[in-house]
Amino acid sequence: MSGLVQAWGLLLPETFLSSPFVAVLATFVAINTVMYLSLAVAKLLPKVYVSDYLQGANRRSENRSIHPHDPV
Amino acid sequence: MGRFQRAVGVMILGTAVLGGLLLWLAVSSTQHHGGQAPREWFVLGLWQVLYDTAAPSSGELLAATGMALLFAAGVALLERRISNRSRRSEDLDRLPLAPKIVMAETRGVFHGPVTITVLVPAHNEAACIADTLRSLQSQSHRPERIIVVADNCSDATEDIAAAMGVEVFPTVGNTRKKAGALNQALREVLPRQGENDLVMVMDADTVLDDGFLEAAVRRMTADRGLIAIGGLFYGESGKGLLGQFQRNEYARYAREMERRRGRVFVLTGTASVFRPRALRTVAAERGRALPGVPGDVYDTIALTEDNELTLALKSLGGLMISPPDCTVVTEVMPTWKALWVQRLRWQRGALENLGAYGTTPQTFRYWAQQLGIGYGVIALASYLVLVTLMMVSLDQWVWFPFWVGIGVVFGIERIVSVWRAGPAGRLLGATLIPELVFAMFLNVVYVKGIIDISLAKSASWEHDDVAGAPVPVEPAVLERAA
Numbered sequence: 001m002s003g004l005v006q007a008w009g010l011l012l013p014e015t016f017l018s019s020p021f022v023a024v025l026a027t028f029v030a031i032n033t034v035m036y037l038s039l040a041v042a043k044l045l046p047k048v049y050v051s052d053y054l055q056g057a058n059r060r061s062e063n064r065s066i067h068p069h070d071p072v
Numbered sequence: 073m074g075r076f077q078r079a080v081g082v083m084i085l086g087t088a089v090l091g092g093l094l095l096w097l098a099v100s101s102t103q104h105h106g107g108q109a110p111r112e113w114f115v116l117g118l119w120q121v122l123y124d125t126a127a128p129s130s131g132e133l134l135a136a137t138g139m140a141l142l143f144a145a146g147v148a149l150l151e152r153r154i155s156n157r158s159r160r161s162e163d164l165d166r167l168p169l170a171p172k173i174v175m176a177e178t179r180g181v182f183h184g185p186v187t188i189t190v191l192v193p194a195h196n197e198a199a200c201i202a203d204t205l206r207s208l209q210s211q212s213h214r215p216e217r218i219i220v221v222a223d224n225c226s227d228a229t230e231d232i233a234a235a236m237g238v239e240v241f242p243t244v245g246n247t248r249k250k251a252g253a254l255n256q257a258l259r260e261v262l263p264r265q266g267e268n269d270l271v272m273v274m275d276a277d278t279v280l281d282d283g284f285l286e287a288a289v290r291r292m293t294a295d296r297g298l299i300a301i302g303g304l305f306y307g308e309s310g311k312g313l314l315g316q317f318q319r320n321e322y323a324r325y326a327r328e329m330e331r332r333r334g335r336v337f338v339l340t341g342t343a344s345v346f347r348p349r350a351l352r353t354v355a356a357e358r359g360r361a362l363p364g365v366p367g368d369v370y371d372t373i374a375l376t377e378d379n380e381l382t383l384a385l386k387s388l389g390g391l392m393i394s395p396p397d398c399t400v401v402t403e404v405m406p407t408w409k410a411l412w413v414q415r416l417r418w419q420r421g422a423l424e425n426l427g428a429y430g431t432t433p434q435t436f437r438y439w440a441q442q443l444g445i446g447y448g449v450i451a452l453a454s455y456l457v458l459v460t461l462m463m464v465s466l467d468q469w470v471w472f473p474f475w476v477g478i479g480v481v482f483g484i485e486r487i488v489s490v491w492r493a494g495p496a497g498r499l500l501g502a503t504l505i506p507e508l509v510f511a512m513f514l515n516v517v518y519v520k521g522i523i524d525i526s527l528a529k530s531a532s533w534e535h536d537d538v539a540g541a542p543v544p545v546e547p548a549v550l551e552r553a554a
Contacts, residue, residue, distance in 0.1 A: 011464040022461060024100045029458045030128040030474075031095065032451035035140035037478055040485040042141060047331045064295045066268055068180045 077427030081522030084423075084439070088446030092454075110470045127474035147440045154433040155335065158389040166361070167389025168353055171297030174391075178296050183267035186289045188215040188345070190272045191257050193250045197276035198227040200403075205236050207279040213286040215272070219261070223253035229276075250341075251370035251377040258351060258369045265348035268292070277403040278305070278342040287397035288345045299350040300385055300392035302336050303343035304329055307404040314411065316493075316500050317510045318404040323493035326399075334393040337437075339385070341378035343400045354384045362387060363428045374428070376421025383425055386434040412517060419521030427525075449515045456512070479504060 007014040016022065063070050110122040128136075161170040190208055194201055201220065208218055220233040222242045230240050241260070246252040254273060265271060270292060274280070280303075288301050304326045307319035329337075339346075351369045358364035362384050364371035374380035385392060405411035426442065429435045486501030493501075500506060523529075 007467045009463070009465040009467050012461070014465055014467060016465050017462065020100075022458075024096070025454065025458050025461075026126070027099045027128055027132065028096055029451075029455050031099065031132055031136040033455065033478055034128065034133055034136035036448075036451065037481055038137040038140040039144055040482060040489075042144065043328075043331070044485055044488055049333075062175070062179075064175065064297055066178070066183065066186065066293050066296055068182055 074427065076430065077424060078526055078528050080423050080427040081525045084442045085446045085449075085519075085522050088443055088450055091447055092450040121471060122468055123471040123473060125474070126472060147437065151335075151437045154436060157433070158386075159391060161389055163389075168357075169299055169350060169385060169391075170389030171299075171391045173389075174299065174349065175297045178267060184269070186268045186270060186292050187217075188213075188270050188272055188285055188289065189217040189219065189261060189265065190215045190274055191219050191221055191254060191261070192274050192276050193221045193223060193253045193257075194225065194229050194233075194276040195223045195250070195253075196225050196227045196229060198229050198232060200277050201229050201232050202236065203279055204274070204276050205233065205238055207281075208274075208285075209236070210282065211280065211285045212283055213289050215285060216269075219257060220276075221253045221257040223250070248372035251368075251372040251374065254370050254377075255368045255372065258355075259367075262348055262352060262355075262369075267347070267349065269348060270345050271348055271351060272343065272345045273341065274343040274400075275341055275402070278303075279308075279401045280343060281399040281401065284343070284398045284400065287395060291393070291395065292345070292347065295391075297391050298393065299347045299390040300336075300339055301345045301398055302339035302382075302392065302394040303398050303400040304394050304396060305340055305342045305400045305402045308401050311404050311406050313500075313506070314406070314408065315404045316496055317507070318411070320490045320493050320497045320500060320507070321510075322402075323491075323497060324489050326396075327489055327492065329394050330396050334395045336382065336386075336392045336394050337441075338379050339382045339392060339394075340400075342402045343398075344378070345398075350385055350390055353388060354381065357384070357388060371428075374421060374425060375417050376425065379418075379421055380425050380428075383429050383435060383438075387429065387432065408513075411513075415514060415517040416521055416524070419518055420525055423521060423525050445515075445518055448511075449518060452508075452512060452515055 110124045113121045113123055115121055158167060158170055160172065161167045162172050162176075163170065164173055167173070192201070192204060192208075197204075205218065205220075208215055218238040220229070220238055220240050222230045222233070222240055223246055224243065230242065233240050241257050243253045243256050246256060248255070258271070261271065270288070272285075272288075284303065291301060292298060305322060306326065307315060307322045309315070309319075311318075329335075354362065355367050355369045358368055358371070359366035362371075364373070364384075369381070370377045371380045371384075382392075405414050422438070422442070426435055426438055431439065483502050483504055486504060486507060487498045490497045490501045
């Protein structure tokens with residue numbers, strides 16, 4: 001008898017949510033959301049520039065000023 | 073429009089769809105069980121709450137995180153590699169604006185102090201030109217010359233400008249909008265500019281923050297190799313919720329630019345400063361290494377001429393920066409319709425520029441950006457489908473702790489990333505859903521842009537009439553995903 005009584009939402013039966021399609025869609029959405037979440041969290045954290053920690057990486061080899069006699 | 077240009081949108085969206093399809097197939101090839109029935113929980117023993125512990129497996133979570141970070145790091149590393157190659161290049165023929173070449177040509181000679189000539193293209197800007205000019209005249213470093221390029225004005229723009237003591241350059245027979253007007257003015261101005269006599273191009277609906285020019289002069293004095301400086305723009309106050317959406321977007325863009333240490337996406341048309349050498353070289357390379365008419369600085373065919381000029385300068389190896397001390401306040405669109413027209417033009421312009429330049433190392437970042445937005449369309453749309461299916465299938469509200477957790481982290485990110493937009497911006501960010509709706513709106517514009525370019529539908533400039541004023545040109549704010 002219980003098979004005759006089914007919970008319905010606005011348009012679809014609740015059992016629709018346990019169909020394989022919805023399961024795949026839910027995982028697809030979950031993976032995408034986690035991907036965007038990882039990017040969002042990565043953008044929250046301070047950005048590390050490796051070159052800041054390498055000696056000489058940012059050293060000027062010559063004077064770049066428009067004044068030719070400025071120190072390097 | 074060439075075939076390649078028409079195919080650009082389809083190529084980008086097609087690649088994004090293919091990526092989505094591959095992920096879908098990978099997901100469906102693994103076993104998926106239908107969800108368990110929601111459990112009951114009585115809050116304080118009284119209030120019944122249904123919850124569902126469904127969540128992806130740890131393997132799926134790890135794979136998703138890894139994929140996203142790998143993609144982001146890959147794009148960033150490649151971009152860095154490409155820009156470093158330009159910075160070190162000595163290839164005079166292909167990259168004549170590369171810093172090593174510019175420095176070699178200016179070594180040991182003092183070409184005079186840095187001066188600034190500002191060009192303000194204006195088409196019936198009587199309502200705002202005075203504010204724009206005042207912001208220039210009150211700078212701590214005042215520009216040596218201010219020239220209002222009056223393009224087919226039928227209002228009091230020219231009179232106001234003249235009364236404020238600036239030069240007025242009326243265009244003659246110009247039918248090529250802003251780019252055409254600027255080309256006419258530059259043809260007059262450029263030949264007389266020395267090596268360090270900078271040219272600044274600034275929209276008439278933009279107000280310069282104090283200190284902009286001082287910082288620009290300081291940087292251009294300190295670095296001979298630097299050929300352009302782009303402004304960082306913030307949205308003006310007002311225009312309600314729609315204005316706040318745009319202010320939040322601009323605030324995030326400015327934050328991202330700071331994190332990039334000013335590495336330029338787009339030299340904004342709202343306010344950018346150029347060494348004359350840069351503009352002369354672009355004009356000389358058009359019809360050869362660059363698209364466009366020989367002798368023109370701006371490509372009059374491009375819908376987004378500032379984005380096009382950025383690509384031109386990057387393609388020639390130029391070193392440019394958008395520093396945090398060069399900020400401008402720009403107009404925000406007052407209506408959804410005006411915003412729609414503005415963004416459609418940016419999107420269409422960005423795609424057309426990519427089509428015109430093709431797949432080169434310098435355009436790699438922009439292709440990746442478009443692909444990122446394309447995939448974002450798929451991700452957001454599938455999310456909305458799932459949420460809708462849930463809402464029409466559940467007869468009672470069910471909480472999903474996993475998704476609530478994700479929502480909380482996103483909420484934090486939305487607040488922190490928009491911190492500088494002030495309390496209203498943070499509040500809007502924290503509420504999540506409205507910004508999701510705004511993102512969906514931009515996604516629809518993106519898809520419409522791709523459809524239009526694929527069908528070669530003629531692009532329009534109707535924004536001038538819709539918004540009541542020309543819009544700032546800045547496709548890079550479309551940057552959301554990559």
